[in-house]
Amino acid sequence: MSDFPRIDRLPPYVFAEVNDLKMKARRRGEDIIDLGMGNPDQPTPQHIVDKLIEAAAKGRNNRYSVSRGIPNLRRAIAEHYEEHYGVQIDAETEAIATMGAKEGLFHLILAGTGPGDAVLVPTPNYPIHSYAAVIAGAELLTVPLLGAKTTSSTGSAAPSSATGRGRSS
Amino acid sequence: MILSFPNNPTTQVVDLDFFERVVRFATDQKTWVIHDFAYADLAFDGFQPPSFLQVPGAKKVGVEFYSLSKSFNMPGWRVAFCLGNKDLVGVLGRLKSYIDYGIYQPVQIAATVALRGPKECMTEINELYRHRRDVLIQGLARAGWAVEPPRATMFVWAPIPPQYKALGSVEFAKLLLREAKVAVSPGVGFGPDGEGFVRFALVENDQRTRQAMRSIRAMFQGTGAAESDTPMAAEVHA
Numbered sequence: 001m002s003d004f005p006r007i008d009r010l011p012p013y014v015f016a017e018v019n020d021l022k023m024k025a026r027r028r029g030e031d032i033i034d035l036g037m038g039n040p041d042q043p044t045p046q047h048i049v050d051k052l053i054e055a056a057a058k059g060r061n062n063r064y065s066v067s068r069g070i071p072n073l074r075r076a077i078a079e080h081y082e083e084h085y086g087v088q089i090d091a092e093t094e095a096i097a098t099m100g101a102k103e104g105l106f107h108l109i110l111a112g113t114g115p116g117d118a119v120l121v122p123t124p125n126y127p128i129h130s131y132a133a134v135i136a137g138a139e140l141l142t143v144p145l146l147g148a149k150t151t152s153s154t155g156s157a158a159p160s161s162a163t164g165r166g167r168s169s
Numbered sequence: 170m171i172l173s174f175p176n177n178p179t180t181q182v183v184d185l186d187f188f189e190r191v192v193r194f195a196t197d198q199k200t201w202v203i204h205d206f207a208y209a210d211l212a213f214d215g216f217q218p219p220s221f222l223q224v225p226g227a228k229k230v231g232v233e234f235y236s237l238s239k240s241f242n243m244p245g246w247r248v249a250f251c252l253g254n255k256d257l258v259g260v261l262g263r264l265k266s267y268i269d270y271g272i273y274q275p276v277q278i279a280a281t282v283a284l285r286g287p288k289e290c291m292t293e294i295n296e297l298y299r300h301r302r303d304v305l306i307q308g309l310a311r312a313g314w315a316v317e318p319p320r321a322t323m324f325v326w327a328p329i330p331p332q333y334k335a336l337g338s339v340e341f342a343k344l345l346l347r348e349a350k351v352a353v354s355p356g357v358g359f360g361p362d363g364e365g366f367v368r369f370a371l372v373e374n375d376q377r378t379r380q381a382m383r384s385i386r387a388m389f390q391g392t393g394a395a396e397s398d399t400p401m402a403a404e405v406h407a
Contacts, residue, residue: 013358014355015354015358017343018339018346018352018353021347022352025350031350032393033350033378033380034352034372034373035332035372035373035378036353036374038177038370038372039244040238040240040244041372041373042294042297045241045242045290046244048241048280048283051275051279051282052279055274058218061274061278063274064270064271064350065273066270066271067262068265070271070274070277072277072281072404073280073281074250074283076285077252079285080235081220081222085222087220087222089222089252093255093258093259094228094254094258095250095251095258096251096252096262097250099247099272100238100247100248101207101234101236101238104249104250104261105251107260107264108251108259109171109406111263111264112257112261114262115347120170120286121362122172122365123363124356124359124363125171125176126177126205127360129173129205145179145362167199167200167201
């Protein structure tokens with residue numbers, strides 16, 4: 001146990017091993033075709049980039065913004081959901097902008113769970129879905145998505161008997 | 170519980186009926202649901218991924234995260250949303266108010282334009298990934314590696330071919346890197362249940378993807394990495 005128990009709960013990044021080999025090969029001058037990370041390679045559509053440049057040029061836009069997102073942006077996502085899914089969202093109380101889904105999801109788990117709670121995730125999964133719970137100190141219950149075998153990394157409870165506090169209503 | 174469909178890494182998709190059952194389960198068990206909808210707009214062959222929030226009552230039990238990263242090719246901009254249940258949106262907002270001052274405002278303004286602007290770019294992005302998917306799946310098939318084409322996401326989730334299965338996903342990924350000069354993500358990186366698979370991301374253009382598939386075929390045939398733009402050789406063993 002080191003001085004940093006929360007960090008001790010985070011195992012070494014599995015992808016690092018392959019990434020290291022990739023970097024070494026590239027340094028040797030090898031042409032590696034990288035189909036590893038899901039990092040989109042295409043440019044952002046021009047009209048969106050143009051708007052960013054225009055907005056950045058206005059001094060007042062460079063001040064601190066609003067944590068939950070400016071009202072126009074929250075209204076725009078509500079309109080998008082109405083148009084695409086027929087779902088009504090109250091932009092004031094049911095929508096918040098986050099710095100990517102990853103940050104938002106992590107902070108929501110951190111805000112809402114802790115020791116005594118159980119977080120259920122199908123696996124394999126996008127790692128933050130599991131590690132958000134691990135970092136928050138909640139119990140992680142895993143359910144295999146591929147239907148091969150039932151495993152649980154930290155608990156044996158089935159979904160229907162998950163422990164911890166539930167919703168109060 | 171945290172769900173995400175279309176799924177990364179498995180590319181699994183679900184229909185609305187699945188989310189109806191999730192809402193029933195969550196209502197009965199008093200469980201909160203978080204649905205990560207990062208691949209909402211990357212779906213092919215006419216399939217339209219449903220939103221969790223389309224289920225009546227979904228807002229009582231959970232929220233959905235919608236991201237602009239893949240839908241609008243804006244990954245580095247860091248713009249997404251948490252939508253749905255007032256209580257969850259509220260606690261997230263309260264925590265965030267202690268942590269951040271929000272996304273850089275020009276990014277928020279441009280993101281508003283993205284959501285309200287012309288949607289042709291979304292169709293084009295989708296079409297690009299569908300085409301790359303087909304190139305990759307066909308290339309794998311020529312190498313004798315049969316993989317089901319995914320109906321959504323920017324990934325192909327491939328079971329390791331039987332002759333390499335015993336290596337495990339990390340060693341197989343290293344072998345692909347050494348012999349075929351192709352980097353993939355080992356399935357075990359997504360948890361122990363991902364062992365036995367590797368994930369390809371559709372992030373290289375058609376030409377580079379074809380080159381990668383030829384190299385993999387050459388590796389499977391034991392002839393080493395293929396040269397760049399080598400013309401297609403004859404059929405291989407299936």
